[in-house]
Amino acid sequence: MARNKYPEQTVKRIIDTALQLFMEKGYEQTTIQDIINALGDLSKGAIYHHFKSKEDIMQAVSDEMDKDSTVRIAALRNRKDLTGLQKMRQLAMDSMDSDTQATLLSAVPNILKNPRFLAEQIYSGDRVVAPLIEEFIREGIVDGSITTDHPKEASQILILLLNIWLNPLVFSCTQEELLAKFRYLQQITTSMLGTPILDDSILERLDKYRQLTCGSPASSVPHPTK
Amino acid sequence: MARNKYPEQTVKRIIDTALQLFMEKGYEQTTIQDIINALGDLSKGAIYHHFKSKEDIMQAVSDEMDKDSTVRIAALRNRKDLTGLQKMRQLAMDSMDSDTQATLLSAVPNILKNPRFLAEQIYSGDRVVAPLIEEFIREGIVDGSITTDHPKEASQILILLLNIWLNPLVFSCTQEELLAKFRYLQQITTSMLGTPILDDSILERLDKYRQLTCGSPASSVPHPTK
């Protein structure tokens, strides 16, 4: 195989391919040979030239997954025209139709076989996303749009509930169950931050979100073939 | 090696040894040979006679870990002298000084290297513990000691926050941070169930709990050697 003049393209191809396979089959179940086969035109030596171990590939994959949520939040961060509350609302909105979420949801069969990704989600939520949310909350406290005496803890719980508890990929559920969860989450977050942050416009996205994981749009609507 | 007349003892030894090693080194990092070496007097054939795969051992280990929490809850369940609220309080109390928690906390270096256990905790919390909590909540609603319109969702969130978010093993934190978390959790759970369920008597246990993971009793009290 001819040598690539732009090795970063090769690196990216490896990461993308590994991401796909790790999501589909799980990290442990994916073999380096699987990645090689999926790439088609690279060898073992090529991979181990760019990454020092399989774990190293996983690290790069995790970073890649974190990337788009952090850049989205970073963009929000610089907006001077929004109150803390408005930034929070946008954030919650975004968290359900980001590219990563979509591809992740459509590719991962069930996260039960992917404890690595579950752990990654939990920790990146707490370490990278929550601190930024905390910032928004503190802004909201200053500009008067949010009320709480525990911004740090609130941000952690918020992201945990949004990313994990409400995620049908983690806790599979029917449409009605998801709706009930969402309603209760509205209630709780309202009492946490002193004002509603989750409005019903998220609901549509939420159900698309769920459909991706479960397939059937609803189990509550019996539709005998007419 | 002489054949054991009581094979269930051998099975239990394997499970206990595997539990210990899985916690210390992580599931993936523990080899069958490690288990054999730790056991000292058994061979590979012995293990694969009692368990059909390494995954099968993990399953048994998980069941073992779930066991004591489920029997404790089952015991609470039959108590007719307690209100739903009182059962909830006892449950929260128990969740922090059970044997499993203690041994788990003292053995596991960081759950980051143990995504399997983290996932296991999350799912067993949701599937086995939460439904029982929901029962207590419904009892509490009937006997008037608890108020909520979403017992199911409340139970899920409650156990998630208690087992995962508050767990210093999952999210390592200083004593003050843990205290702040606990205070906020008191607040939230109170608004969730209409009455305080976490009282300060849990706090002592909570700090012991934390000390097991981090070692130092407190970072807030500077004690220069006198």
Next chain:
DNA sequence: AAAATACATACCGCCAGTCGGTATCAAAAG
């Protein structure tokens, strides 16, 4: 005595990771 159980041991296939080698490039040297 026969069957079932509780082990032991040698062995297999597969996997992550290694290592010596080759091909291609960029820049320095002629």
Next chain:
DNA sequence: CTTTTGATACCGACTGGCGGTATGTATTTT
């Protein structure tokens, strides 16, 4: 402009260790 040099991108055979199996043997149960 050509040659040399050294660095980089990649190849593919190989290895050690892993999970798992097959077969054999001693002990218990029936």
